[in-house]
Amino acid sequence: MRVLETVRGPADLKKLSPQELTDLAAEIRDVLVETVSRTGGHLGPNLGMVEITLAMHRVFDSPRDRLIYDTGHQTYVHKLLTGRAPKFDSLRQEGGLSGYPSQAESEHDIVENSHASTSLSYADGLAKAYRIRKEDRHVVALIGDGGLTGGMAWEALNNIAAEKDLKLVIIVNDNGRSYSPTVGGLATHLTALRTNPRYEKILDLIKKNLGRTPYVGAPMYEVLHGVKKGLKDMLAPQGMFEDLGLKYVGPVDGHDRQAMEDALSKAKAFGGPVIVHAVTQKGFGYAAAEQDEEDNFHQMRPANKPRGWTDVFAEELVRIGHRRPDVVAITAAMMNPTGINQFAQVFPDRTFDVGIAEQHAVTSAAGLAMGGMHPVVGLYATFLNRAFDQLLLDVALHKCGVTFVLDRAGVTGDDGPSHNGMWDMSIVQLVPGLRLAAPRDSTRLIELLNEAIDVSDAPTVVRYAKGEVFPDIDPIDKVGGLDVLHRSGTDVLLVGIGSMAATAMDVADRLQAQGIGVTVVDPRWVKPVDPKLIELAPQFKLVVTIEDNGRAGGCGVMIAQALRDHNITTPVRDFGIPQQFLDHAKRPAVLQQIGLTGQQIARDVIEAIAQIQGTEIDEPAAGRPGGA
Ligand SMILES: Cc1ncc(C[n+]2csc(CCOP(=O)(O)OP(=O)(O)O)c2C)c(N)n1
Ligand SMILES: CC(=O)[C@@H](O)[C@H](O)COP(=O)(O)O
Numbered sequence: 238m239r240v241l242e243t244v245r246g247p248a249d250l251k252k253l254s255p256q257e258l259t260d261l262a263a264e265i266r267d268v269l270v271e272t273v274s275r276t277g278g279h280l281g282p283n284l285g286m287v288e289i290t291l292a293m294h295r296v297f298d299s300p301r302d303r304l305i306y307d308t309g310h311q312t313y314v315h316k317l318l319t320g321r322a323p324k325f326d327s328l329r330q331e332g333g334l335s336g337y338p339s340q341a342e343s344e345h346d347i348v349e350n351s352h353a354s355t356s357l358s359y360a361d362g363l364a365k366a367y368r369i370r371k372e373d374r375h376v377v378a379l380i381g382d383g384g385l386t387g388g389m390a391w392e393a394l395n396n397i398a399a400e401k402d403l404k405l406v407i408i409v410n411d412n413g414r415s416y417s418p419t420v421g422g423l424a425t426h427l428t429a430l431r432t433n434p435r436y437e438k439i440l441d442l443i444k445k446n447l448g449r450t451p452y453v454g455a456p457m458y459e460v461l462h463g464v465k466k467g468l469k470d471m472l473a474p475q476g477m478f479e480d481l482g483l484k485y486v487g488p489v490d491g492h493d494r495q496a497m498e499d500a501l502s503k504a505k506a507f508g509g510p511v512i513v514h515a516v517t518q519k520g521f522g523y524a525a526a527e528q529d530e531e532d533n534f535h536q537m538r539p540a541n542k543p544r545g546w547t548d549v550f551a552e553e554l555v556r557i558g559h560r561r562p563d564v565v566a567i568t569a570a571m572m573n574p575t576g577i578n579q580f581a582q583v584f585p586d587r588t589f590d591v592g593i594a595e596q597h598a599v600t601s602a603a604g605l606a607m608g609g610m611h612p613v614v615g616l617y618a619t620f621l622n623r624a625f626d627q628l629l630l631d632v633a634l635h636k637c638g639v640t641f642v643l644d645r646a647g648v649t650g651d652d653g654p655s656h657n658g659m660w661d662m663s664i665v666q667l668v669p670g671l672r673l674a675a676p677r678d679s680t681r682l683i684e685l686l687n688e689a690i691d692v693s694d695a696p697t698v699v700r701y702a703k704g705e706v707f708p709d710i711d712p713i714d715k716v717g718g719l720d721v722l723h724r725s726g727t728d729v730l731l732v733g734i735g736s737m738a739a740t741a742m743d744v745a746d747r748l749q750a751q752g753i754g755v756t757v758v759d760p761r762w763v764k765p766v767d768p769k770l771i772e773l774a775p776q777f778k779l780v781v782t783i784e785d786n787g788r789a790g791g792c793g794v795m796i797a798q799a800l801r802d803h804n805i806t807t808p809v810r811d812f813g814i815p816q817q818f819l820d821h822a823k824r825p826a827v828l829q830q831i832g833l834t835g836q837q838i839a840r841d842v843i844e845a846i847a848q849i850q851g852t853e854i855d856e857p858a859a860g861r862p863g864g865a
């Protein structure tokens with residue numbers, strides 16, 4: 238029987254011998270490689286977390302002691318050790334294990350949000366609560382070197398450093414990478430702590446000399462190895478953590494389970510905030526991941542990935558860069574995933590990776606614009622949430638010409654509720670002067686990106702979905718700023734927004750088959766509302782909008798408001814993502830669940846038209862969230 242099969246929870250770990258623990262680590266790595274290669278997910282980060290997670294669960298008593306993981310993408314080992322090994326095959330599958338912590342899955346899980354740099358704030362709050370309630374519990378927060386480049390982490394550290402009696406252990410999992418190598422002064426400092434030349438030289442000297450002394454030498458070196466941390470503390474440059482007033486333990490070899498347990502036990506005994514600096518390698522123990530230059534298999538990439546929206550953007554941005562020397566690109570630690578790496582290869586001096594620091598990225602972009610540049614900020618749509626105030630009052634208030642390119646907009650699916658790009662078109666509606674574009678295909682993405690960077694007195698946003706780019710849908714006509722995509726009558730004016738234009742075409746065909754005349758338009762620029770839409774609406778019985786964004790404050794709501802503002806009474810049905818947190822599943826499955834497929838929308842529209850005409854329909858549509 239495999240050791241892993243004997244581990245039904247953390248308590249079982251404490252009974253294992255050193256050899257069994259070594260065997261267990263190897264078994265876990267085999268399971269990770271075999272499963273994640275099939276299901277997709279974060280293989281690299283989790284291969285780097287095997288010994289650390291074992292040590293965490295052997296030194297602390299989860300769930301009495303709370304274990305918090307920053308971003309949460311590195312919790313597969315935690316899941317395997319907390320009773321979920323039998324279900325691990327269902328990772329990231331619909332109805333299966335989430336790729337992130339899930340309170341519904343286990344009492345050992347607490348933070349579900351996959352947005353980085355939040356763990357220390359949760360830990361600060363939790364530890365204060367236990368102190369007030371006089372509960373003798375530890376809080377352990379694991380944060381990566383990438384997570385530490387986020388501003389929230391430093392806000393939290395500033396507070397934690399002042400609370401000398403918080404039972405809080407912070408493990409910095411320092412593998413030197415976010416996706417790509419971690420950037421900035423912090424990364425440099427962590428490297429200094431990790432590889433202090435004086436320390437390494439002295440240690441090598443001791444190792445060499447002692448190694449030559451028979452019998453006594455080797456054991457003596459082991460003794461020194463045990464005091465290695467002390468040596469390191471003494472020789473390493475005073476860390477900023479200690480300058481902050483935080484107790485610092487390390488650097489510790491994060492793949493040496495015993496060393497990690499010793500360090501965590503020391504930290505636990507301290508009884509106040511302690512930072513344990515663990516040095517690991519992303520992808521450790523699996524050569525293909527260790528040698529993967531791009532991102533050490535941070536996120537499994539399909540072998541033959543089809544041409545996607547990101548590729549179209551990446552190539553066009555390089556073309557723009559050649560003709561517009563004022564254009565610069567900014568990424569928040571996601572150079573490759575956003576496609577900005579191609580611009581960086583050609584224009585390295587005009588590319589800025591600011592770390593996982595979206596707020597800084599946006600306000601720095603405002604500064605760059607004030608200085609005469611035209612920044613293009615590449616983010617995942619969901620991560621713009623974090624920089625709303627900066628967009629509103631640093632960029633838009635000053636009428637800065639900054640272009641935001643939001644990838645992974647709409648339902649992304651696999652990465653769970655906090656990764657869907659379902660809030661961006663709602664929050665940008667609130668920004669005065671901002672212009673929002675939603676391309677339906679690659680031709681429109683290229684057009685709209687070029688139109689956006691020509692706007693120099695307001696923020697512009699271009700947003701598109703995850704994955705494969707949709708086939709071009711050429712317009713049959715143009716009316717003002719509207720592309721007319723289908724024309725079979727004036728019962729329904731169907732506004733297909735961005736990637737949902739293809740769905741709108743499907744709906745139009747289904748309605749036409751039922752004798753309902755439809756005109757499908759794509760506004761391309763969805764904010765401000767195109768005056769032509771307002772002019773056309775009275776000619777129709779019903780206006781229908783379809784968007785891959787939350788319905789609350791979405792484009793549909795804004796179009797309905799614009800019609801009301803012009804005293805137009807044509808009713809509007811807005812279809813979008815219901816304002817819910819959506820469980821992980823593949824995108825098509827989620828769209829089906831929320832009623833955002835052509836068939837479901839067509840059925841709702843037929844019902845609506847029947848109500849308007851006062852006629853009966855054969856089979857009333859079953860109620861569904863997306864069309865409500
Ligand atoms: C606010 C935010 N921006 C970007 C991301 C995308 N992202 C996911 S994991 C990751 C890198 C995390 O690096 P690190 O914290 O060092 O953890 P590691 O993967 O190295 O273990 C990034 C940038 C995110 N989850 N949250
Ligand atoms: C954890 C994280 O934020 C990303 O790694 C996330 O998994 C996005 O994955 P994609 O790049 O595949 O959309």
Ligand SMILES: [Mg+2]
Pocket residue numbers: 381382383384410411412413414415
């Ligand atoms: Mg890292």
